[in-house]
Amino acid sequence: MTRPEGSPDGGWPGTAAGPADAVGTRRPDDRAPTPGPSPHSPHHAEWTRLDPLTLVADGLTVTALAVAVAVPTGIVIALVDSLTTALVWVLPAAVVTAACGFVGGWLRHRTTRYLVEEHRMRLHSGVVVKKRRSLHRDRIRTVDVTADPVLRILGLARVQIGTGEQSGEEGSINLSPIPRGDAERLHSRLLGRADGDGAHDDVAHPAIATFDPRWLRYVPLTWTPFVIAGACYALAGQTLGNAGQGQQRIIDWFTTLVGDVGWLPVLAVALAGPALVGLVGALLIHVELWWNYRLERETGTLRVRRGLLTTRSTSVQESRLRGIALVEPLGARLAGAAQLDAVASGLRRPDENGKQTATDNKTLLPLAPRGLADDVAATVLREALSPTAVTGLTPHPPAARSKRIRWAFGTVVGYAVVGAVLGVWLTPTFFVVAGVGVVVLTPALVVLAVDAARSLGHRLDEDYLVTRSGTFQRSTVALQRTGIVGWNVRQSWFQRRAGLATITATTAAGSGGYAMRDVDAGEGLLVAVDAVPDLLEPFLAR
Structure with a gap:
């Protein structure tokens, strides 16, 4: 009995039949193609393997790693013992490791299949442990295309497809490597672009921003x-x-x-x-x-292309965009520079333990002049003026500044006490170190405390809640009011005595919550009520 072409490795019943999108131009086996519908026809679907050059890509990558480890190890052994000993121990190990890379690549090519259907994308993989993974296409949030130097030379790419859900590796599919053209067609088709048939993949879209040396x-x-x-x-x-x-x-x-x-x-x-x-x-x-950074707007998608040796292409669906974050590290802020991050759902990635972690995929603009960052933010949000550019933020009460100054002096006192204890216990030299530290730290921490208080602010307009906080890395976030799904009100003992509160707008996008820190408690609650009527008001006593 022979297995039908559409169901490799005893795949799920029915996955090869029915209307589906097709991505990939390579057949799942090496037999000559038979006449039939075009692989890019919307009524055609077939399982597709990774590119046959997988064994070359994996082999070269593992060989490079083996050489990187073998050379310094061999040098150390040669210095300690002799060159002969180094060659006897290191060379065979490096050769075996490189050979394993080529064999592993060949096995991955033979055992990995993927299928793009009308409503789902499926992946079959695994040499020892067989894996069957399926993602509903409506849940796909990101399709990232990358290519390291080895893949670029071979004309290949790596595609990471994610849902952004709290599901660890089960919420993503990784295809590596596949032909560069197939990667672009996957990107277009899975994100729902009108030109997903790949006919216009090479059309240049107007750039919102490009790299400036x-x-x-x-x-x-x-x-x-x-x-x-x-x-x-x-x-x-x-x-x-x-x-x-x-x-x-x-x-x-x-x-x-x-x-x-x-x-x-x-x-x-x-x-x-x-x-x-x-x-x-x-x-x-x-x-x-x-290097080669370019931000452009495709059909319903913001796409960032960048990278010198390893090229990267990440996309943010505009329908998932809930706001923008203007990030200013202290030194860059003094020089008038800022970085622009997207506040969008589906941009977090699972780590090795399956936990969701933030990535640099959210960055729409690297450090650039502040004026340009505001212009790009306005263009991304389709606004005449960026909400992050407003200067009329409501400052927070003087009690917020007093709190930060007290923390600054408390830090200095703690440092002095530790230095004194070490001076008594170990050596009087620590008295000198503590004294110099107190003289240097006191004015520095007070200045930073005052700056942190001046950075606090918030504003509520027709469409956005704008919050700002931080000193070492000041962040100004413009969050769409429609993206707020809840509120978290927190008051410490010190905040209650000072009439302050930290009120966090929770959202399904970005970091999950954006706070008005140390805001006047009554004013902050009124802002929360006005931002999303009927969400918090039932829990308040006027």
């Missing part, structure tokens, strides 16, 4: 360089800790170096080296992520 000047003003520099110090400390018998030689070399050139040059290099690495690393990461 001058935006790179804002990258050093973010936190990324500091994070990379901190990672350099952590790596140096871990290397010194794992040096074993060589640790004393490193310490002796460092002591000799300080004796020869002095403390000042050594300290300057120790500070400037990681700082330079952090700066260069941050610039390289930003260029890789955002």
Whole structure:
């Protein structure tokens, strides 16, 4: 008995018959095609395999990883023992690993099938454990197309299809790799574009914004360089800790170096080296992520294309857009720059544990001049003026500023107490460290507390609730009133004494909730009642 072409691997009954959309031009087996309807006909559906070059793509990727691990490992073994020992141990392991990559790619190509029907998309995969996955097309929220350098050379792409639901991996389908043309047709068809037959995939849509190299000047003003520099110090400390018998030689070399050139040059290099690495690393990461950036509006969809080595294409359906968030890191804000994020449903991704996590897929505009960010926000929301550009935000009460100043002084006092305890317990040097810290931290924290209070504000207009808060990363969110599904009112003991409250508008989009922090309790409740009538009012006593 032979299995029909439309039902590979004993697939679900009836999945190969009936009207359906077809995406893919490759047949599920290597037999010669028989006459029949066009694979792009709306009344044709067939199971489609991954591209035959899957074994090449997987093999090259695993080989690159094997080489990246084998080279430094071989160098260490050669220095400790000999070059012969390094080759005997490292080379066979690298060859076997690379061979496993090619074999694994071949197996994935032979065992993975997908089918796009009129109402569902199905995926059959698995070598040892067979998986059968099905997504209803009405629940699909995102279709992201990416291609790393290996896939780009081979003319392939990776497609991630998600529903944005709290269902872990079961709420997504990953196809990798498939031909680039098939990936574009999948993107168009699953998001419901009128040109989903692929006939107009190469048509250029008017760009809302494109990358400007001058935006790179804002990258050093973010936190990324500091994070990379901190990672350099952590790596140096871990290397010194794992040096074993060589640790004393490193310490002796460092002591000799300080004796020869002095403390000042050594300290300057120790500070400037990681700082330079952090700066260069941050610039390289930003260029890789955002080079060739282009934001455009397709039929009912906002599409972001970006990437230098690895190209990425992400889409946000306008019907799922509930607002916009203008994000200003402290350094970039002082330079007049901001980043624009979409507040939309279906943009969260499951991590390895199945939990939903935020991703950079929500970013519509990287760090750019604030004026441009406001213009892009207005265009995205189809408004004459961006709600995030308003200057008439209602400030929050002086009690909110007093609260932040008290926290600043409390932090300084806590730091001084810890320094004093360490000075008594360990060495008097900590008294000096604590004193210098108090002198430096006190004015800095007070300034930050005042800035955090000045950043607080809210506004309610005909269509949007606008909230603003934060100092290290100030965020101005314009949330559509129609997107608010509930309210969360919270008051701590200190807030009750000061007449303040944190009132959060809950929504199915973005982070799930956007707060008016430390707002006057009565005023905040009135704003909530006016924003969505009859939602909160039954629970209030006038």
